Structures are given as C-alpha cells and as structure tokens.
C-alpha cells in the first residue's frame with residue numbers, strides 16, 4: 644500500500660499515515676505553519692480542499708478503469 648500526500652500528491656512513508664498523517668513530511672511541516680497562521684487569522688481552507696480533490700480523483704480513476 645502506498646501513501647499519497649493530499650497536498651502535493653507525492654508518495655510518503657506509509658508509517659506516517661499509520662500515525663494519522665495525510666501529508667508527506669514536507670507538507671506536514673507546512674501545515675504546522677498554517678495551523679499557527681489559522682489560529683491567528685482563522686482562515687485556511689486549503690487543506691480541506693486538497694483532501695476533497697484527492698477523493699474526487701480516486702473516484703475518477705475507478706470510472707476510467709471500467
């Protein structure tokens with residue numbers, strides 16, 4: 644099983660996903676910075692948008708497979 648980062652679509656260590664992370668180490672660090680900015684500004688929907696696009700692409704890939 645391969646773990647794909649929801650932010651940059653790069654493969655990352657599956658062990659990291661087992662820990663509950665959906666991003667590679669790099670994006671995880673970037674998100675940690677966003678988290679700080681979110682607490683200050685309260686507006687950063689980029690992460691949710693990335694997750695939504697990832698789900699949509701999986702469904703598209705399945706329909707193409709058939």
Ligand SMILES: [Zn+2]
Nearest residue numbers: 648651667670
């Ligand atoms: Zn990434």
